[in-house]
Amino acid sequence: MRVLVVDDAVAYRTIVSRALEGVAGVEVVGVAADGKIALQKVENLHPDLLTLDVEMPSVNGIEVLRRLRASGSDVGVIMLSSFTSEGADVTLDALEMGAFDFVVKPSGGTPEANLEKLRRQLAIRIEAFSRAREISTILRTGGSGTRTALPTSTIAANTGQQGVAGNLASAMDHLAGMQKCEAVTIGISTGGPQALMHMLPQLPANLGVPVLIVQHMPPMFTRSLADDLNGRCALRVYEAADGQPVVPGVILIAPGGRQMKVERQDGATVIRITEDPPENSCRPSVDYLFRSVANVYGGRALAVLMTGMGNDGAAGCRLFHRIGAPILAQNEASCVVFGMPREPIIEGIAKPVPLENMAQEIVRIARHGGLATCK
Secondary structure: OEEEEEOOOHHHHHHHHHHHHOOOOOEEEEEEOOHHHHHHHHHHHOOOEEEEEOOOOOOOHHHHHHHHHHOOOOOEEEEEEOOOHHHHHHHHHHHHOOOOEEEEOOOOOOHHHHHHHHHHHHHHHHHHHHHHHHHHHHHHHOOOOOOOOOOHHHHHHHHOOOHHHHHHHHHHHHOOOOOOOOEEEEEEOOOHHHHHHHHHHHOOOOOOOOEEEEEOOOOOHHHHHHHHHHOOOOOEEEEOOOOOEOOOOEEEEOOOOOEEEEEEEOOEEEEEEEOOOOEOOEOOOHHHHHHHHHHHHHHHEEEEEOOEOOOOOHHHHHHHHHOOOOEEEEOHHHOOOEOOOHHHHHOOOOEEEOHHHHHHHHHHHHHHOOOOOOO
């Protein structure tokens, strides 16, 4: 993986380069001190990936990304963002424009600790980018090459069913015979802001149920995401607050760095924001939210698992399946990273749905669905 490091601060160019030196399979092919130089080096060095500073004088990171996409370049981009509300807003713009993911510049620790944290964060995202690019190539070329996802024969062996067709039939059976749905809960990670910006504005104002979301993001970034989505959606969108009522027509996003759950209080359902420890190395965690939704709503909730790294949400989906709740999972072809939805689809407990059809499926089940027959 050929990487070009772009940052106007010489200290950070050095730190990022050092961090990347410790990532297996990565070669730093160059550095650039500003956006103009970066664009020239992309043309000359043909990197696979850029680490791109958000805030630079003259040609900033957003402008670099805009020019790359306008030129038709498919070079990957991981944004390096400052831990500020302004940095969060600009980072969301970058994600909407096609950046693969972002990393918040670490601060507050020792230089050694910050370097190691940055190395871990970059390594995870570069591995995910590499897998996503490989899968995208396979899908684009009709299946040539070595596939990273499990082949159909392996899926059949692991589930005891007849491959993908059997899994899909099981998931469809699971959605049959449903009663009223009272809540929608969504888990999402890498590629999530772009997917949510596409999908949530398609939900109508009269959806009739609340929508609860865990998007893996740091503090401040979830507030910026909620504010951005609120300006796009017919439903009202908020970063959730402790004690906030859960009511129809409202989308609540878990605040970054904290856990979110629902509970019953005096006959009403309310949000609880806690400092409980991370689960699956995530806070907020999808599994943490899903458990509480299953406890409060039972089979009268719809679970949706979308693009993202790791397997946060898989255990929650198994719980929903056991209690008879319907489950939708974003299909492989439309995921930025086919991680989180993968296990529920392979296990045959979730119906795979393309991103472009997800809102339609949510509306259908919210209005006509609910309790499902477990298989």
